[in-house]
Structure formats: structure tokens, C-alpha cells
Amino acid sequence: MAMEETFIIIKPEAVAKQLVGEILARFERKGLYIKKLGVTQIEEEVAREHYAHHRDKPFFPHLIEAMTCGPVILAVLEGEDAVAQVRNIVGATDPAKAAPGTIRGDFALRLPYNMVHAADSPDNAQAEIRRFFG
Numbered sequence: 001m002a003m004e005e006t007f008i009i010i011k012p013e014a015v016a017k018q019l020v021g022e023i024l025a026r027f028e029r030k031g032l033y034i035k036k037l038g039v040t041q042i043e044e045e046v047a048r049e050h051y052a053h054h055r056d057k058p059f060f061p062h063l064i065e066a067m068t069c070g071p072v073i074l075a076v077l078e079g080e081d082a083v084a085q086v087r088n089i090v091g092a093t094d095p096a097k098a099a100p101g102t103i104r105g106d107f108a109l110r111l112p113y114n115m116v117h118a119a120d121s122p123d124n125a126q127a128e129i130r131r132f133f134g
């Protein structure tokens with residue numbers, strides 16, 4: 001398996017709950033490397049583009065508000081099979097169904113507040129890295 005990059009966002013609710021170190025530590029303990037790291041507040045326009053595939057869903061306005069209401073951490077992580085490994089560590093989309101031991105299973109209760117975004121394919125990871133790091 002080749003080295004691969006993935007992209008994550010530690011969402012505003014996780015920054016507000018002071019879980020940034022805990023979350024980054026889980027990826028590092030697994031053996032992934034932090035290649036880029038930043039703190040920013042996401043503009044509404046950028047959030048709408050990032051989650052464009054959900055624009056017709058009833059929860060879209062709530063999701064955009066949740067992503068833009070405070071600072072976030074942006075990170076590029078690298079390692080073997082990084083996209084799939086990171087998605088496993090993050091857990092299922094709905095924190096009510098995410099397994100204990102995953103970030104969403106351990107730290108979140110209900111949608112849309114699931115603590116972390118993680119890219120779902122290598123191509124999307126590269127597009128998101130360009131969107132957020134330029």
C-alpha cells in the first residue's frame with residue numbers, strides 16, 4: 001500500500017470543547033504524520049462549496065452554521081492507506097451509531113455535531129487540500 005495523504009477538519013464544537021490535542025493524538029498514535037496544520041474560521045461561501053453535495057438536504061443550513069460558528073483546525077495527514085485509516089478512527093457519520101473507541105463514538109452525541117470531517121477518497125482529499133490550503 002502506497003503512502004497517501006488525507007485531509008481533516010476538526011470542527012468548531014471540538015475546538016470549543018478543547019479536544020484538539022486529544023483528536024490529533026489519536027491520528028499520531030496510529031502512525032499517521034501531520035504534514036500541514038492550520039487554524040482558521042471557515043467562510044460561509046467555502047463551507048457551502050465543501051458540503052455542496054448536501055445543499056438540497058433539510059439539515060444543510062444547520063450544517064453550514066455548525067461549520068462556520070467558530071475556529072476550526074485544518075490538517076493534512078499522511079500514511080499508508082491514510083484516507084481509509086482516518087475514516088476508521090473517526091467512525092460512522094451519526095455519533096449515535098458510531099462505535100465506542102472512534103472519535104465520534106467517544107466524544108459526540110448527535111448530528112450534525114460529529115467533531116471531525118475526513119475526506120472520503122484520495123481525489124477528494126487533494127481537492128479539499130487545494131480548497132483549504134491553496
Ligand SMILES: Nc1ncnc2c1ncn2[C@@H]1O[C@H](COP(=O)(O)OP(=O)(O)OP(=O)(O)O)[C@@H](O)[C@H]1O
Pocket residue numbers: 051054059063092093111112113114116117118119120
Ligand atoms: N442526517 C443528518 N442530519 C444532520 N447533519 C448531518 C446529517 N447527515 C450528515 N450530516 C452532517 O453533514 C456532514 C457531511 O455528511 P457526510 O454524508 O459527508 O458524512 P461523513 O463523510 O461521515 O462526514 P464528513 O464529510 O463531515 O467527514 C456530517 O459530518 C454531518 O456533520
Ligand SMILES: [Mg+2]
Pocket residue numbers: 118120
Ligand atoms: Mg463526507
